Amino acid sequence: MMREKFLRLLNIAIFALVLLLLTSAQTSLWMQIFGYFPAPLLWLPIIAYVAINRTPLETIIITQIFSLIMAPATVMPEGLLMICNLGVALSVQVFKTRIYWNAATYIMMVSGGSVVLFHLLHMLGSFMVRMPDYQPLTSPSLSDWIVQAMLTPLAAPPIIWLLSFIDRLTGREMAVENMEDSWGGSR
Amino acid sequence: MNFFAFDLRKILVVIAVVALPIISINMKRAPGEAPWYQKPFSWTISLMQDSYSNFTSGVRGTTSMYMNLIGIKRQNQSLLRENEELRAQLGSIEELKLENQRLSKLLEFREQTKMKLLAAKVIARDLNPDHESIRINRGYREGLRKLQGIITVNGVVGYVVSTQMDSAQVILLTDRSASIDALVQRTRARGLTNGRSSGSLRLRYLERADDVAVGDAVVTSGSKGYFPKGFPIGRVTSVRKTDFGISQEAMVEPVVSASNLEEVFVVIESGNEDFGDRLSTGFGLPLLSKINSGTNSGPSSGGSASTTPKPTPLPQPAATPSVSSATPRPKPTP
Known part of the structure; x- marks a missing residue:
């Protein structure tokens, strides 16, 4: 039992480390190489993977932890980032109960959809946030959204492969099989 | 036995066989061209030899060319x-x-400046492309604090919003949540710049009676000391004044583009520096000089800052009752 808990925590810790690495790569490495060309949102495949392979409770906890880890990399309010990430994660879970196939194309599709959903949630959320210095997003850069929605799915397969490898390493591969009933749905 | 009984045909053949070499030798002795009977053979042979020669030289040539090509290819690669x-x-x-x-x-x-500046390098950009911020490689260990101004030689970049030990998050002027107290350089009209997340700014809360024209330079007000006074922010591209209302706003194109930022300065202390005095001297600010000399097209915009009469300090926009009653003022800005 102790070992199982340890492995679970280790799994989250390694996922968090991967998230940090990818977030840094997106914000810094990409900028060094491609300048200000829109970067793929590399954290979204991780959120999508967690949403697909974990129970809702775990998804909520992990997503919130991840949002806190990512928050220093943006001027976006933490709360809004958490809401957007949570919205994406839970939407992916609900989507999975309706449509699912076990292939790389699925995760690519979900990643691409997550990018659009994240931006829409952010735009919607920006009108609801009432903070002294915060202004709503009235003129979104749609071209950036499109480029990101195309680039993120391309980056998703290796990330998913890495996460599955970590899952296998920490004995988490059964999580996928046990989560279907959590929403009362089936594949 | 009949001694004379011989076969005449055999004799003729023997004579012919013996005679042919003799005739041939005799004919060779004679100078001149080959005999007539050799001509077809020599033509055929020469044709064959020529063909062989051509063939072998062709093969040799091709081979040597191929060999050379390998060498050339290697040489080319190298x-x-x-x-x-x-x-x-x-x-x-x-x-x-x-x-x-x-x-x-x-x-x-x-x-050349009185300001206390700290050079910093841009190390990252915002995670979310809908926000315009950068991270610099200086943190509170080097004395960075929230709201300190970030500038380049050409103009204002933004200001610090959060600091870590060795890095700081800087919100760019063009972010929709960024706002800076600003002046229209020519007329000293005071307003507040707001980013539009599309590479441009809005100069808001200008009084309706303020004289603002397309091409006017917009500079920092220098209040609160986060930025030096008169440091360039941008240039007015359009002015919007509605039929009703007590204020007007202008669209401003920032002088610093976020897309090519690599090194910036953190204004640790502005030292009450006023760049309005230096505009006419072309001090280290090429873009600002360009703005002042080339784009101010208004009737009273011809002169540089040195010829523009310095107005008396205007009240803080937040303290202007007409403005604050019309639109709620954001939090104090750098």
């Missing part, structure tokens, strides 16, 4: 590699040269 290496070296030299120019410019600027 030359291409060398060319690429040289080009890379040239590129890095060019990069170093440009960096050197940039840094020299920064150093010159730093030496």
Whole structure:
């Protein structure tokens, strides 16, 4: 039992480390190489993977932890980032109960959809946030959204492969099989 | 036995066989061209030999060409590699040269100003592309604090919103949540710039009676000391005044583009520096000089800042009752 808990925590810790690495790569490495060309949102495949392979409770906890880890990399309010990430994660879970196939194309599709959903949630959320210095997003850069929605799915397969490898390493591969009933749905 | 009984045909054949070499030898002795009977053979042979010769020389040529080609290919590859290496070296030299120019410019600027500046390098950009912020490689260990101004030689970049030990998050002027107290340089009309997340700014809360024209330079007000006074922010591209209301707003194109930021300065102390005095001297601010000399097209905009009469200090926008009653003022801005 102790070992199982340890492995679970280790799994989250390694996922968090991967998230940090990818977030840094997106914000810094990409900028060094491609300048200000829109970067793929590399954290979204991780959120999508967690949403697909974990129970809702775990998804909520992990997503919130991840949002806190990512928050220093943006001027976006933490709360809004958490809401957007949570919205994406839970939407992916609900989507999975309706449509699912076990292939790389699925995760690519979900990643691409997550990018659009994240931006829409952010735009919607920006009108609801009432903070002294915060202004709503009235003129979104749609071209950036499109480029990101195309680039993120391309980056998703290796990330998913890495996460599955970590899952296998920490004995988490059964999580996928046990989560279907959590929403009362089936594949 | 009949001694004379011989076969005449055999004798003729023997004579012919014996005679042919003799005739041939005799004919060869004679100078001149080959005998007539050799002509067809020699033509055929020469044709064959020529063909063989051509064939072998062709083969030899092709072979040697092929062999040469292998060599040329190798040589070409090596030359291409060398060319690429040289080009890379040239590129890095060019990069170093440009960096050197940039840094020299920064150093010159730093030496000529009273401000206490700290040079910083841009290390990352915002996670979310709908926000415009950058991260710099200086943190509170080097004395950075929230709201400190970030500038380049050309103009204002943004200000610090959060600091970590060795890095700080800087919100760019063009972010929709960023706002800076600003002045229209020509008329000293005071307003507040707001980013539009599309590479442009809005100068808001200008009084309706304020004289603002397209091409006017917009500079920092210098209040609160986060930025030096009169430092360039941008240039007015359009002015919007509705039929009703007590204020007007202008669209401003920032002088600093976020897309090519590499090194910036953190204004640790502005030292009450006023750049309005230096505009006419062309001090280290090429873009600002350009704005002042070339784009101010209004009737009273011809003069530089030195000829523009310095107005008396205007009240803080937040304290203007007409403005605050019309639109709620955001939190104090740098």
